[in-house]
Amino acid sequence: MTDTPKIRIRGLRKAFGDKLVLDGIDLDVAPRTSMVVIGGSGTGKSVLLKCVLGLIEPDAGSIEIDGQDVLRMDRRAAEQQRARIGMLFQNGALFDSLPVWENVAFGLLARHKTDRRHARARAEEVLGQVGLAASVGALWPSELSGGMQKRVALARAIAAQPDILFFDEPTTGLDPIMGAVIDNLIVDCVKRLGSTAVAITHDMASARRIGDRAAMIHKGRIVWEGPATELMDCGNAVVDQFTHGRHQGPIQMELRR
Amino acid sequence: MNRLLDGVAAIGRTLLGTCRLTGRIALFGLDGLSNVVRPPVYGRLCLHAFLDIGYYSLPVVALTAVFTGMVLALQSATGLSRFNAESAVANLVVLSITRELGPVLAGLMVAGRAGAAMAAELGTMRVTDQIDALSTLSTNPMKYLVTPRLLGGLLALPLLVLVADILGVLGGFVIATVKLGFNAEVYLSNTLDFVRTDDVVSGLVKAAVFGFLVALMGSFNGYNSRGGAQGVGAATTNAVVSASVLILAFDYVLTELFFAR
Numbered sequence: 001m002t003d004t005p006k007i008r009i010r011g012l013r014k015a016f017g018d019k020l021v022l023d024g025i026d027l028d029v030a031p032r033t034s035m036v037v038i039g040g041s042g043t044g045k046s047v048l049l050k051c052v053l054g055l056i057e058p059d060a061g062s063i064e065i066d067g068q069d070v071l072r073m074d075r076r077a078a079e080q081q082r083a084r085i086g087m088l089f090q091n092g093a094l095f096d097s098l099p100v101w102e103n104v105a106f107g108l109l110a111r112h113k114t115d116r117r118h119a120r121a122r123a124e125e126v127l128g129q130v131g132l133a134a135s136v137g138a139l140w141p142s143e144l145s146g147g148m149q150k151r152v153a154l155a156r157a158i159a160a161q162p163d164i165l166f167f168d169e170p171t172t173g174l175d176p177i178m179g180a181v182i183d184n185l186i187v188d189c190v191k192r193l194g195s196t197a198v199a200i201t202h203d204m205a206s207a208r209r210i211g212d213r214a215a216m217i218h219k220g221r222i223v224w225e226g227p228a229t230e231l232m233d234c235g236n237a238v239v240d241q242f243t244h245g246r247h248q249g250p251i252q253m254e255l256r257r
Numbered sequence: 258m259n260r261l262l263d264g265v266a267a268i269g270r271t272l273l274g275t276c277r278l279t280g281r282i283a284l285f286g287l288d289g290l291s292n293v294v295r296p297p298v299y300g301r302l303c304l305h306a307f308l309d310i311g312y313y314s315l316p317v318v319a320l321t322a323v324f325t326g327m328v329l330a331l332q333s334a335t336g337l338s339r340f341n342a343e344s345a346v347a348n349l350v351v352l353s354i355t356r357e358l359g360p361v362l363a364g365l366m367v368a369g370r371a372g373a374a375m376a377a378e379l380g381t382m383r384v385t386d387q388i389d390a391l392s393t394l395s396t397n398p399m400k401y402l403v404t405p406r407l408l409g410g411l412l413a414l415p416l417l418v419l420v421a422d423i424l425g426v427l428g429g430f431v432i433a434t435v436k437l438g439f440n441a442e443v444y445l446s447n448t449l450d451f452v453r454t455d456d457v458v459s460g461l462v463k464a465a466v467f468g469f470l471v472a473l474m475g476s477f478n479g480y481n482s483r484g485g486a487q488g489v490g491a492a493t494t495n496a497v498v499s500a501s502v503l504i505l506a507f508d509y510v511l512t513e514l515f516f517a518r
């Protein structure tokens with residue numbers, strides 16, 4: 001890897017009150033690759049992504065995007081860097097005051113890249129890619145099932161073809177076939193469009209399909225980072241227990257204490 | 258001695274907290290307003306907020322104004338001397354409505370209606386990450402959500418109060434002529450003689466301030482809400498209560514400015 005990493009995180013710390021969530025995270029994501037982040041519920045995976053997006057202010061550390069530290073540049077410039085990131089929120093976060101197609105086309109319209117008619121056509125095209133009929137575009141988010149909302153949120157994140165994509169549990173709540181379709185779509189974004197992706201997932205099959213590399217967060221730190229193919233047999237006791245879902249192991253011990 | 262110090266410390270903390278909150282609200286309002294001069298301007302959203310605050314509050318404000326005018330006429334006719342009742346009633350109705358009751362009552366009604374709705378809507382958007390989602394889609398949430406509402410409040414309430422003024426005077430007029438048997442022409446000419454441009458304009462300025470306050474408290478509380486449905490509920494209550502108190506407080510300050518010369 002001769003390229004500078006697309007995203008470079010060093011010593012990232014964040015505490016809420018006296019509860020330390022991130023305790024010195026170091027993570028590099030190379031350009032045009034995808035990184036899968038795994039870890040127990042409540043270990044700070046979503047907080048990590050929100051720190052990079054500037055939605056949560058970390059207590060210490062640095063976050064570089066294309067070699068520029070977004071925490072130490074002025075607000076305008078940092079906003080511009082971050083505008084290149086598309087985000088799928090864990091709960092979808094669709095705008096319920098707008099119909100589905102306007103949700104999907106929101107980023108396009110906000111950047112004045114296109115007029116409303118073309119934006120709608122593009123929105124329906126992306127809806128097709130996530131397995132939704134064009135007619136869904138006219139519905140309201142509250143009229144969709146949970147899995148459909150998730151797919152609309154995914155469509156919204158990728159519609160403007162951002163340089164960097166963050167997915168917070170993209171396949172949770174989807175049936176296995178649709179999960180595989182979405183995984184393929186994410187891989188497609190990376191391979192064909194050259195985006196850089198970071199995905200959080202609890203689904204190991206999906207993690208291996210999506211990820212070039214994988215990292216595991218445990219107790220506020222990255223305890224293991226390596227090729228996603230090695231997830232199931234990497235030799236790290238914590239990762240092993242997690243990926244195989246065993247009752248016994250280092251993670252369980254801490255819960256008992 | 259220690260207990261005394263504790264008490265002083267508690268008062269100090271509350272005072273500092275209040276100052277900090279006031280500062281935050283002021284900065285929030287300034288941030289929201291300063292976006293007016295920076296593109297992009299969301300015309301459609303401004304219009305939407307304007308209609309939401311102004312047009313849809315019309316029925317409740319109109320009813321309030323009519324009944325208030327009617328009550329004023331009835332009360333003042335029994336209270337004031339029979340001798341010059343005709344001019345006194347007209348005078349009292351038109352001055353109370355335009356200077357005080359029009360703006361204050363309209364402000365309070367809009368606080369309950371539009372202010373609460375703003376806080377609930379923005380609060381829900383906050384706790385469901387929709388506000389965060391806006392900023393990941395190249396949109397400044399302050400500009401997209403707050404600025405239109407502040408503008409809407411600022412511009413809609415004066416118009417609403419103008420309507421309330423007219424309807425309030427009309428309510429008084431109906432009672433005076435139908436129930437009290439006053440001469441319609443004399444009553445009207447009395448009304449028009451007494452009311453001066455100052456009275457109406459001061460009321461409209463008050464209305465603009467109240468409208469801004471309602472939108473500011475609704476937006477601020479909603480935008481900064483946290484903690485799920487309960488948090489949104491608290492934000493809504495805070496928005497209505499704080500806007501109502503501020504309206505009455507600012508009403509005093511503005512009256513002092515306009516009339517206590």
Ligand SMILES: Nc1ncnc2c1ncn2[C@@H]1O[C@H](COP(=O)(O)OP(=O)(O)OP(=O)(O)O)[C@@H](O)[C@H]1O
Nearest residue numbers: 016017021039040041042043044045046047048090
């Ligand atoms: N705004 C906040 N205020 C206070 N605490 C927070 C906040 N956001 C997150 N936390 C805490 O930070 C910890 C990590 O939360 P986070 O949402 O990142 O978990 P996660 O790893 O994404 O879990 P999951 O897999 O269940 O989504 C949690 O313990 C949570 O209580």
Ligand SMILES: [Mg+2]
Nearest residue numbers: 045046090168
């Ligand atoms: Mg999460």
